[in-house]
Amino acid sequence: MSRSDLRDVVVAIDGYLAGNVTLDDLQATIISCAAxxxxxxxxxxxxxxxxxxxxxxxxxFTTDSDKIAAATLPVVIALRDAIEDVQTIG
Structure with a gap:
C-alpha cells in the first residue's frame, strides 16, 4: 500500500461529500485500496x-434512496478520519 492509495480514497471521499463521486465509485475505490x-x-x-x-x-440496500447520502455520512467521515490518523502516524 502506498500513500497514493490512501490519497485516492480521501479524494473519493471528498468527491462523494461534494456530490461529485457516486457511492458506487467510492465503494470501488475503497475495495481497490483494501486489496x-x-x-x-x-x-x-x-x-x-x-x-x-x-x-x-x-x-x-436498506435505506430509502432519498436518505442514503445522509445515512452514509458517519461511515464516510469515520473512514476519512481513520485514514488521516494512519497518514499522521505513518
Missing part, C-alpha cells in the same frame, strides 16, 4: 476499509 493493503502493520486499516465498504453496502 492493496498487505502489510501486517496496516491490517487494522484494511479491516476499517472493508468494514466501511460493507456498511455502505448495507445502507445502500
Amino acid at each position: 492493496r493493503v498487505t502489510e501486517y502493520e496496516h491490517r487494522r486499516l484494511r479491516e476499517q476499509l472493508l468494514q466501511a465498504e460493507g456498511s455502505l453496502e448495507v445502507i445502500r
Whole structure:
C-alpha cells in the first residue's frame, strides 16, 4: 500500500461529500485500496476499509434512496478520519 492509495480514497471521499463521486465509485475505490493493503502493520486499516465498504453496502440496500447520502455520512467521515490518523502516524 502506498500513500497514493490512501490519497485516492480521501479524494473519493471528498468527491462523494461534494456530490461529485457516486457511492458506487467510492465503494470501488475503497475495495481497490483494501486489496492493496498487505502489510501486517496496516491490517487494522484494511479491516476499517472493508468494514466501511460493507456498511455502505448495507445502507445502500436498506435505506430509502432519498436518505442514503445522509445515512452514509458517519461511515464516510469515520473512514476519512481513520485514514488521516494512519497518514499522521505513518
